Amino acid sequence: MSRIAYVNGAYVRQNHASVSIEDRGYQFADAVYEVWAVFDGRAADLTAHLDRLERSLRELHIAQPMGRASLVVILEEVIRRNRIREGMIYLQVSRGVAPRDHFFPATPVKPSVVITAKPVDRDAARRKAAKGIKAISQPDIRWGRCDIKTVGLLPNVLAKQTAREAGADDVILVDSNGYVTEGGSANVYLVSGDKTIKTAPLTANILPGVTRISLISLLKSQGYTVIEEAFTLKDAYAASELFLSAASTFVMPIVDLDGHVIGDGMPGDVATTLREAYIQEATHSAGVWSASGNNNL
Structure with missing residues (x-):
């Protein structure tokens, strides 16, 4: 068709x-x-x-x-x-x-x-998430207003292509101060061993992900502490879990970053449980919208 x-x-x-x-x-x-x-x-x-x-x-x-x-x-x-x-x-x-x-x-x-x-193909995406992905880090060379969802994505394209050519599935972007900002087209989270989740704060170089909003709410409802705080590549390497979120991938575990095995090298319980919880919630709420607020759009 x-x-x-x-x-x-x-x-x-x-x-x-x-x-x-x-x-x-x-x-x-x-x-x-x-x-x-x-x-x-x-x-x-x-x-x-x-x-x-x-x-x-x-x-x-x-x-x-x-x-x-x-x-x-x-x-x-x-x-x-x-x-x-x-x-x-x-x-x-x-x-x-x-x-x-x-x-x-x-x-x-x-x-x-x-x-x-x-x-x-949601079955293919589910299999990918069950296995986890490999990622590499790259300098974040995007413009200073990544909080606006513009179509100017050439830096993201170049970073993702570099990852593909290196045999990786995705990329983690790092700013000039050494802090992780985002994935190639997703927000990034790390899990420490004490039920604490870290993700970068919403500044001008971070896209306020819609899926991110839902995930933070779900995590808090499950008893996790969510800290919106900058973290480094070294922090990411040492995390018990590392994952991405986006409307296209939901929750995607990273099991290898720059050749460093994350956790035990398999998708962890937090990311796995969170992915299923998000899919259930999104499926239930799909199609629901509010006409409140500015109705000129």
Whole structure:
């Protein structure tokens, strides 16, 4: 079946979809995006992703493209038209189409909206998580506003490609002070032996992950102490567990970092239990959203 995309008001076959070559998302990476996991045909963490999208647009002074209720209808329609039961849905909003100029368009233009969806093999992802992954560390060379979810991901791409060429599955990024910031496309957590979880605090170089919010709540409800505090590679090597979180991977254990075996070299109880708990909660809450707050999005 041909995949269907939503592009600026029309549902089209994805292989026929297009945007203008003067779209500022293409010319300048002047765009933001969001990704939702889809469980049983419904988007998970719907409201939290919409909230973050609104913030990203506001930080870049990009106009909100439509009302929130209208956007939810379109997201659901893209899922339906692609017959996605278990998968992902991707939304991108750019500043719009205008003659190439580093300045914002003098006359405001309509933002461009693109939405696509695809199925995901959850059994394959489950097997990967049960085995755990290898990662390497790389310098964090991203721009200083990683708290905004922009499409400017070239540093992430280069870091992930370096990991692949080194025979690893993912990458851990380290800032100029030696502190772990994030994974290539995920937040990072370490577990110490005293039921303590550490993850980097939300500063300008950390993306406020929506999955991160849910995981921290779940961990606290299970009696863990969650500390939002910077940690080093040395701390990561010595952790009893190390894992990533993202909407695309949920919870992914790291069992080897830079050749250092993490814990006993197998996914630990915290990550394994947390992954299943998150999937259950996300499945239960998928499709639920709130119209409260700013309804211009």
